[in-house]
Amino acid sequence: MSLTDTELVEQANTAFYETMERGDFDELSDLWLDDDISCIHPGWPVLTGRGEVLRSYALIMANTEYIQFFLTDVKVSVAGDTALVTCTENILSGGPAEEGGELGPLVGQLVVATNVFRRTPDGWKVWSHHGSPVLTETDGEEDENSPS
Template sequence: MTSVTDSERVEQANTALYEAMERGDHAAMERLWLHGDVSCVHPGWPVLRGRGEVLRSYALIMANTEYIQFFLTDVEVSVSADTALVTCTENILSGAPAEEEGELGPLVGQLVVATNVFQRTPEGWKLWSHHGSPVLTENEEE
């Protein structure tokens, strides 16, 4: 029998964050975040501080997103005592608003590099901070 390492547990917690977003599962999102002094930076947003403000931002995003799917690449996990750092690339596919009721809008792709910081708690690894930064494509740089 093999035991699950801290790195594997952290990677599972990181994956759960993106799965909760894909499902629009706000209750799961609440379970993933630490209680207390947390922070979040969504691409293009100012820094959000505090659990209430961070969870409200996710509720707003989930309520206004028809469809979203994350394909994580370049996932790197580093654990030091009770803190863990995950860096990854979020390859995001999302549905823009539909022009007509009952239809899915056009799909839009986006690349975001993310840093997620976790803290070990008695209930498992909880998200302390998320920072997402858009990756500019060559066309956008011109």
């Protein structure tokens, strides 16, 4: 039984996150289109072109000892040779090991993401990734009892 486009796109989206978890830069590079790509990491400016986008992932991988993505609310929409995936990235990450060789503190982060894929002869490839942080109830709120 062959997979539907929706299933193939979901597989490509999963592969995108799994390669980041493994820190496999070469495989991650292969998942992106060869041309006109873009990426917005939370808090970063828009990155365009293969060089800028892939450099950003190399930098992230070099400075992240551990990262794991738990994807929720995954929705896939396919229109011809283009596909849109929206999801929530529940991220657990840790920085480079400290002097004693122990992993830096683990940090949890919630990001909503939009991943756009394009069909190629080699399968579905990432065209664009946009991640935005989700503010928790305590982010940016002042203590109600503090003076204004």
